[in-house]
Amino acid sequence: MGVLADVYEMLNTCNKCGGCHTACKTYKLTGIETMVARGRIQLIKAVADGKLEPNQEYEDAIMSCLLCGECAVTCPNGVHGNELVMAARRDLKLRKGITPFAKSFALKTLASPKRLGMGFRLFGGVGKSVLNKLDGMDYFRGIDIRNFPTAKKQFLEQVPERIKVQNPKHKVGFYVGCFLNYSLDQTAHSVVKVLTKNDCEVIIPKDQVCCGLPQYCYGDFETAKSNARQTINTFLDKYSDAEVVLSACASCASMLKHDYLKLFADEPSYLPKVKLFCEKVVEFSEYMDKIGVNQSQLHNSSPLTVTYHDPCHMVRGLKVTKQPRQLLQMIPRVEYKEMFEANRCCGAAGLVQAFFHEVSTDITDQKTQNIKDTNADLVATSCPACMLRLQGGINKAGQKQKVMHVADLMAKAYED
Amino acid sequence: MLSQTVVKRLKEIVGEKNVVTDKVGLLTYGYDGTLLSGEALGVVSPTTTDQVVEIVKLMNEHDIKLVPRGAGTNESGGTIPSQEAVVISFTKMTKIHEIDTENFVAVVEPGVINFDLQVELAKQNFYFPPDPSSFKASTIGGNLGECSGGPKCFKYGVTRDYMLGLEVVLPNGKVIQTGGRNFQSEPGYDLTRIIVGSEGILGLVTKVFVRILPIPRAKKTMLALYDKVEDASQTVADIVAAGIIPTTLELMDNLLINTTEDFTHAGLPRDAGAVLIIEVDGYPEDMDEQVKTIGEIASKIAKEFKVAQTAVEVDQIWTSRRSAFGSVARVRPSYGVNDITVPRSNFPKAIGGVLKVAKDFGVTIGVVAHAGDGNLHPLILFDQRNKEETETVHKAEQALCMMALDLEGTISGEHGIGLVKKKYLDKEFTPAAMEAFRKIKRSFDPTNRFNPGKIIDL
Numbered sequence: 001m002g003v004l005a006d007v008y009e010m011l012n013t014c015n016k017c018g019g020c021h022t023a024c025k026t027y028k029l030t031g032i033e034t035m036v037a038r039g040r041i042q043l044i045k046a047v048a049d050g051k052l053e054p055n056q057e058y059e060d061a062i063m064s065c066l067l068c069g070e071c072a073v074t075c076p077n078g079v080h081g082n083e084l085v086m087a088a089r090r091d092l093k094l095r096k097g098i099t100p101f102a103k104s105f106a107l108k109t110l111a112s113p114k115r116l117g118m119g120f121r122l123f124g125g126v127g128k129s130v131l132n133k134l135d136g137m138d139y140f141r142g143i144d145i146r147n148f149p150t151a152k153k154q155f156l157e158q159v160p161e162r163i164k165v166q167n168p169k170h171k172v173g174f175y176v177g178c179f180l181n182y183s184l185d186q187t188a189h190s191v192v193k194v195l196t197k198n199d200c201e202v203i204i205p206k207d208q209v210c211c212g213l214p215q216y217c218y219g220d221f222e223t224a225k226s227n228a229r230q231t232i233n234t235f236l237d238k239y240s241d242a243e244v245v246l247s248a249c250a251s252c253a254s255m256l257k258h259d260y261l262k263l264f265a266d267e268p269s270y271l272p273k274v275k276l277f278c279e280k281v282v283e284f285s286e287y288m289d290k291i292g293v294n295q296s297q298l299h300n301s302s303p304l305t306v307t308y309h310d311p312c313h314m315v316r317g318l319k320v321t322k323q324p325r326q327l328l329q330m331i332p333r334v335e336y337k338e339m340f341e342a343n344r345c346c347g348a349a350g351l352v353q354a355f356f357h358e359v360s361t362d363i364t365d366q367k368t369q370n371i372k373d374t375n376a377d378l379v380a381t382s383c384p385a386c387m388l389r390l391q392g393g394i395n396k397a398g399q400k401q402k403v404m405h406v407a408d409l410m411a412k413a414y415e416d
Numbered sequence: 417m418l419s420q421t422v423v424k425r426l427k428e429i430v431g432e433k434n435v436v437t438d439k440v441g442l443l444t445y446g447y448d449g450t451l452l453s454g455e456a457l458g459v460v461s462p463t464t465t466d467q468v469v470e471i472v473k474l475m476n477e478h479d480i481k482l483v484p485r486g487a488g489t490n491e492s493g494g495t496i497p498s499q500e501a502v503v504i505s506f507t508k509m510t511k512i513h514e515i516d517t518e519n520f521v522a523v524v525e526p527g528v529i530n531f532d533l534q535v536e537l538a539k540q541n542f543y544f545p546p547d548p549s550s551f552k553a554s555t556i557g558g559n560l561g562e563c564s565g566g567p568k569c570f571k572y573g574v575t576r577d578y579m580l581g582l583e584v585v586l587p588n589g590k591v592i593q594t595g596g597r598n599f600q601s602e603p604g605y606d607l608t609r610i611i612v613g614s615e616g617i618l619g620l621v622t623k624v625f626v627r628i629l630p631i632p633r634a635k636k637t638m639l640a641l642y643d644k645v646e647d648a649s650q651t652v653a654d655i656v657a658a659g660i661i662p663t664t665l666e667l668m669d670n671l672l673i674n675t676t677e678d679f680t681h682a683g684l685p686r687d688a689g690a691v692l693i694i695e696v697d698g699y700p701e702d703m704d705e706q707v708k709t710i711g712e713i714a715s716k717i718a719k720e721f722k723v724a725q726t727a728v729e730v731d732q733i734w735t736s737r738r739s740a741f742g743s744v745a746r747v748r749p750s751y752g753v754n755d756i757t758v759p760r761s762n763f764p765k766a767i768g769g770v771l772k773v774a775k776d777f778g779v780t781i782g783v784v785a786h787a788g789d790g791n792l793h794p795l796i797l798f799d800q801r802n803k804e805e806t807e808t809v810h811k812a813e814q815a816l817c818m819m820a821l822d823l824e825g826t827i828s829g830e831h832g833i834g835l836v837k838k839k840y841l842d843k844e845f846t847p848a849a850m851e852a853f854r855k856i857k858r859s860f861d862p863t864n865r866f867n868p869g870k871i872i873d874l
Contacts, residue, residue: 022553
């Protein structure tokens with residue numbers, strides 16, 4: 001009960017005005033009250049009050065939250081529905097561990113570089129060849145698995161530990177993250193390219209691990225802490241000459257920068273070190289904007305219409321929205337078009353897309369329609385999870401737009 | 417508990433997914449915007465009129481009560497399943513059948529969210545004037561059930577004034593249509609106006625013909641700031657006395673300025689005793705003259721008067737006003753909202769009355785008001801967990817109601833009676849009038865099937 005007792009005052013501050021109805025995509029698309037912040041909060045409160053014993057329906061209500069954070073922004077009382085859901089997930093983890101098995105297996109795999117590396121090798125090799133032979137397996141629960149990219153070799157094995165430049169102005173520690181390492185390695189190369197074009201020496205520690213966000217989101221603080229410690233020690237102690245810790249994944253960056261502080265809130269003796277680390281963390285677009293981009297070398301031969309999708313962790317986690325749009329518009333001949341509800345979740349939401357695929361698919365379909373309405377050729381974003389989700393949704397809808405990371409577009413413009 | 421037979425039949429009617437009988441699901445349909453709660457026997461979400469008819473027939477066969485529900489954001493307890501009942505949720509009847517800009521009519525299903533309708537209308541440069549503060553979440557069906565108001569009521573009237581016709585499923589399972597596309601001449605009784613505001617106790621509305629208007633070509637939003645809330649109330653009386661009808665004339669006191677500022681950061685001065693938000697609309701050439709006149713009247717008492725310069729500024733001001741109720745839990749976790757309304761000219765006296773109640777009972781009251789309408793929402797802040805405090809709050813609420821009645825007012829302007837204000841209704845109406853209410857209810861619903869226990873006891 002401790003976890004829920006700690007957040008009880010916030011639970012009690014929800015006065016059920018229903019303001020979150022407009023914020024919550026899972027509610028908007030289902031019209032079901034267990035799928036909105038107000039409903040979830042009342043259920044958590046019932047559990048805290050001992051009026052409800054957690055059961056499968058309760059777990060579904062708690063686990064189907066996208067954690068997009070929009071309810072927290074919309075609530076006039078400042079109730080953070082996403083944080084209350086996180087507390088409920090932690091409470092569930094302590095009560096009964098992580099269920100079902102598939103989820104617990106996925107989280108354990110993500111936490112371990114060895115297992116994850118093996119997983120990707122298997123999926124990229126045998127897995128895909130089997131998939132390609134199976135009819136009706138184009139999409140698994142709305143996820144475009146057949147086109148799910150896998151790096152031939154993980155990014156960390158493709159590059160040296162330090163990438164030097166002539167006359168370095170900055171030294172950047174690159175936190176690659178799982179997606180860019182195992183799946184979208186080309187985007188990781190793009191990040192390095194843009195950094196080196198802007199006189200940054202890039203430091204890429206080999207012993208980096210998952211940031212711990214997936215485990216943290218499902219209440220496994222123990223594993224999340226263990227990964228977090230390794231990340232902090234690597235960048236702060238072993239590569240202390242890195243001026244910043246840069247991530248091109250909005251989710252990782254938000255975890256490293258903000259959630260580590262919450263994760264270690266109960267370890268006051270370690271907290272100062274965590275703070276030092278968090279202060280060093282910076283997201284790719286934010287950093288490029290801060291150091292000032294070398295614009296004269298950006299070239300682009302053909303006109304391009306680009307729209308931008310704000311990842312949840314970018315807009316509500318890191319609160320970075322202007323910089324990526326500015327970077328895109330620095331590229332010559334790019335026409336920028338804003339889409340409707342650019343800052344709303346794309347439907348990926350970590351493992352929600354796999355376990356609550358019906359609502360996730362509806363959310364993604366709305367997003368792809370909003371993209372279509374802009375007539376853009378290309379969608380840029382700042383999170384690899386969103387990239388994969390958006391591209392899958394676009395393919396499924398039979399649309400033609402290509403999804404790229406802001407870094408990919410910039411890297412391409414530096415090549416042209 | 418519903419019998420297996422009933423559950424099976426309900427699932428046949430609306431589909432498995434649209435029936436809720438598990439404890440978790442039921443818990444989330446047991447509350448609304450008030451502090452009350454109950455637990456339904458089941459929740460059923462129809463998607464067509466035919467399904468509603470089938471549900472009503474089934475409930476008649478098995479003698480089960482029905483509580484209609486939209487978004488469940490009301491402030492009267494109107495959607496609480498306070499007796500053993502099945503909740504019929506209209507949130508899945510969300511079709512906008514038609515937007516007819518030639519005849520200024522839109523035809524919608526009851527579960528359409530007010531804001532979603534506004535968005536569709538705006539694409540054709542039209543709008544639906546009733547705009548309760550909850551309009552981003554609340555449904556048209558709920559709005560008409562409670563006869564909601566909103567800031568624009570001063571000039572444009574309440575929900576009732578925009579309802580042209582309804583399709584209604586009666587308690588006997590028969591479907592009638594009242595009114596329709598025509599603006600005038602509904603022969604016989606005006607059944608539309610009996611259903612609107614009846615809080616779902618007479619019939620279940622399944623289709624709504626609403627009146628829509630072209631968006632005014634221009635509007636101006638002004639702020640007048642005061643040291644004291646009494647001063648602001650005087651400007652309200654002065655504007656009304658001068659024969660000017662702004663679109664909106666909204667008042668917030670110091671407490672609400674501060675709680676909403678915590679949320680919106682709109683830049684309202686935290687030290688002001690009260691603010692009036694005044695908006696005028698119409699033709700562009702009329703704007704300057706109206707702003708000038710209002711400015712002259714307000715400046716007699718206000719310490720500052722200003723006109724919003726940008727659309728962003730206007731948006732922020734309205735976000736503040738609309739989040740007033742929602743934001744008060746920043747101060748105390750519970751609130752009792754009151755909806756007293758007095759004749760416009762008595763508005764300053766009513767403000768004085770509210771301040772007196774706060775002092776007499778030693779309770780914290782934040783005042784937000786649709787001042788132009790004489791409609792006040794004194795919010796009494798407390799903590800429901802403190803029994804003694806809760807008792808005092810109930811007494812203070814009763815005092816507020818009596819004060820309004822003494823000023824020739826009413827206990828509810830726009831939130832409805834539901835359960836929360838039921839106990840005060842016979843203070844406003846004579847026994848004969850109360851009996852007339854009961855007779856109307858009985859003639860529609862002799863078995864007391866629809867939303868039992870709301871507004872009146874039989």
